[in-house]
Amino acid sequence: MVASTRGFGGEADDADAKVDDVDRRIDIAFAAGGDGVLKDAYERYSSLVFSFCRRSLTADLAADATQETFVSAWRSRSTYDDTKGSVAGWLVGIARFKIIEQLRKAGRDSGVVEVAAQRPDHLQDGRLEQVADRMLVAEALNQLPDRVRSVVEMAFLEDLTHAEIAERCSLPLGTVKSDVRRGVERMRRHLESRSGVNHGS
Amino acid sequence: MVDEHLVAIMRAVEDNDRLREMPPADLWSAIEAEVRAESAAGRTEPDVETVGTRAIVVPLRRQRRLVTFVGALAVAAAAAIAIPLAVSSRNEVTVLAAAPLSNEGLASFDATPTGSARLVSSHGNEFLEVSVQNVPDRAGDHLELWLIDTQVKGMVSLGPYTGNHRYALPTGVSAERFPIVDVSLEPADGVPTHSGVSVVRGTLPVSDRSA
Numbered sequence: 001m002v003a004s005t006r007g008f009g010g011e012a013d014d015a016d017a018k019v020d021d022v023d024r025r026i027d028i029a030f031a032a033g034g035d036g037v038l039k040d041a042y043e044r045y046s047s048l049v050f051s052f053c054r055r056s057l058t059a060d061l062a063a064d065a066t067q068e069t070f071v072s073a074w075r076s077r078s079t080y081d082d083t084k085g086s087v088a089g090w091l092v093g094i095a096r097f098k099i100i101e102q103l104r105k106a107g108r109d110s111g112v113v114e115v116a117a118q119r120p121d122h123l124q125d126g127r128l129e130q131v132a133d134r135m136l137v138a139e140a141l142n143q144l145p146d147r148v149r150s151v152v153e154m155a156f157l158e159d160l161t162h163a164e165i166a167e168r169c170s171l172p173l174g175t176v177k178s179d180v181r182r183g184v185e186r187m188r189r190h191l192e193s194r195s196g197v198n199h200g201s
Numbered sequence: 202m203v204d205e206h207l208v209a210i211m212r213a214v215e216d217n218d219r220l221r222e223m224p225p226a227d228l229w230s231a232i233e234a235e236v237r238a239e240s241a242a243g244r245t246e247p248d249v250e251t252v253g254t255r256a257i258v259v260p261l262r263r264q265r266r267l268v269t270f271v272g273a274l275a276v277a278a279a280a281a282i283a284i285p286l287a288v289s290s291r292n293e294v295t296v297l298a299a300a301p302l303s304n305e306g307l308a309s310f311d312a313t314p315t316g317s318a319r320l321v322s323s324h325g326n327e328f329l330e331v332s333v334q335n336v337p338d339r340a341g342d343h344l345e346l347w348l349i350d351t352q353v354k355g356m357v358s359l360g361p362y363t364g365n366h367r368y369a370l371p372t373g374v375s376a377e378r379f380p381i382v383d384v385s386l387e388p389a390d391g392v393p394t395h396s397g398v399s400v401v402r403g404t405l406p407v408s409d410r411s412a
Contacts, residue, residue: 022340029363036336036364038236042229043338050224055217059225066224070232075239134218137210142219156208187207 023143023186027082038074045088046070048139049095055131056099061106065098072098085193088139092132093193099128136190144183151176152183295322302333302382302401310337316401318382321367327376332365333384333401345387347395348379351404355379356395380405 026044029037049069053062072094073080080090141149151169154160155176162180166173302316316333331346344362348370349355355378359368362384370376382405386398 025343029361032363036333036362036366039229039233039336039364042232046224046228047221050228051220051222054222063225063228067228067232067235071235071239074232074236130213131218133210134214137207138214138218141211141214153211156211184204184207187211188204191207191210 023086023088024082027087030077030087031080031082033077037077038070041073041087041091042070045091048088048135049091052092052095052132052135053099053102055135056128057102061102065095065102068098068101069095080193085191086189087193089136089190089193092136092190096128096132133191137187140187140190141183144186147171148179148183151179155180296320297322297327298376298405298407300382300403300405302331302384302403304401307399307402308386310335310400312337314384314400316384316403318403318405320376320405320407327370328367329359329370329376329382330365330367331362331382331384333362337386337400339386342386342388344400345385345395347383347385348374348376349381349383350379351381353381356383358393358395376405376407380407 022044026037026040030041046066050062050066053065053069056062057065069091073091076094080087141152144152147169151165151171154165154168155162160168162173162176165171166176169176171179297320299317299319302318304310304314312335314333314335314337316331318332319330321328321330329346329348333344336344346359346362346368348357348359357371357374357379359370362368381402383395383402384400385396386400387396
C-alpha cells in the first residue's frame with residue numbers, strides 16, 4: 001500500500017481522530033456510568049470478547065462466558081478507570097476469569113468435556129494471557145487507519161527507521177513519528193487495562 | 202524508546218488473533234435482561250467479589266495480591282456506588298410530564314430509533330429522564346440531548362446523551378419554554394451547534410406558564 005500522495009495524510013488524520021474519539025468516548029462514558037454505555041461497549045467489543053472466549057471454549061460456553069463478562073463488567077463498572085487503560089483491555093481481562101471458570105466447570109461436569117485442551121490452570125492461564133495480548137494488539141492495529149497501521153508495522157515489524165518510512169511513503173517525518181506514537185499508545189492502553197485486572201495496580 | 206515487549210507481541214500475532222466471530226444474535230438481550238433484573242432487585246455491590254471469590258479457588262500465583270486488591274476495591278466501589286443509589290431510592294421524585302420520542306419525519310436509519318422522555322422533579326430540581334432505543338451506530342459520531350422551543354429557534358444543549366438516565370436542566374432553563382426534547386447525531390467536529398441530524402424527537406405536554 002505505499003502512498004505517494006500528500007493528500008492521503010490529511011484524510012487519515014481525520015479518520016484516526018474519529019476512531020480515537022469513539023474508543024475514548026466509550027472508555028470515558030463507561031467510567032462515568034449509565035445503562036447505555038454497556039450497550040455501546042457491547043456493540044463495539046462483543047466480537048472481540050466472544051472471539052477470545054472461542055479460542056478456548058465451544059460456541060455455547062463462549063456465549064455464556066461472554067454474557068458473564070459483560071454482566072460482570074456492568075456490576076464492576078465503578079472500578080473501571082479510563083485513565084488506566086481501555087474498556088477493550090479491561091473486558092478481555094474479565095473474560096479471562098470467565099473462561100477459566102467455564103473450563104473448570106466443564107472439567108467438573110464429567111461427560112461434558114468438549115472444551116479445549118485440559119491443561120493445568122497455571123499453564124492454561126499463561127496461554128490465555130498470551131492469546132489476550134495478541135488479540136488486543138491485533139484489535140488495536142485493526143482500529144488504526146490504514147496509513148497509521150502500515151507505518152507502525154514498518155517501524156516495528158520491518159525495523160525501518162522513521163526516516164526510511166518517511167521516504168518510502170512520501171510522508172513528512174513528523175507525521176511518521178506521530179503515527180508511530182499513536183499506534184503504540186493505542187496498543188498500550190489495551191494492554192495496560194488488561195493487566196490491571198490481574199495485578200491490581 | 203521501542204517497547205520490546207510490545208514488539209514481541211506484535212511479531213507473535215497470528216492470523217487467528219485477527220479473526221472475529223460475532224456472538225449469537227440474542228446474547229445482548231440476555232445480558233440486558235440480567236442487568237435489568239439485578240437493577241430491579243436493587244443489587245448494590247460491584248462484582249469484584251465475584252472475581253475475587255473465584256480467584257481464590259483458581260490456583261493463580263497472584264492469588265494473595267489479587268484478594269487484597271479486590272478487598273480494597275470492593276470497599277472503595279461500594280462507597281462510590283452507595284451515594285447515587287441512596288438518592289434514587291428515595292421516593293421523592295415527581296413526574297411532571299412524559300412524552301414518547303419518535304423518529305417520524307426525521308433522518309432515517311437502519312433500525313428506526315424510538316424513545317421516551319420524562320420531566321421529573323426531585324428535591325426542587327428538574328431533570329429529564331431520557332431513554333432511546335435502536336441508537337444508530339455511526340462510528341465517530343455521538344448523540345446529544347437538546348431542549349428546543351416551539352418555534353424551533355431557541356435551543357439548549359443538555360450535553361452528550363450517554364445512556365438511559367437522568368439529565369439535569371441547567372438553571373433558568375424550563376421545559377415550559379423549551380418543551381421539545383430532541384436527540385441529535387453529532388460528528389466530533391468541534392462545532393457546538395446542532396448538527397441538523399435529529400434521531401428522535403418529542404414534545405413534553407407542558408403549558409407555557411410564562412406566556
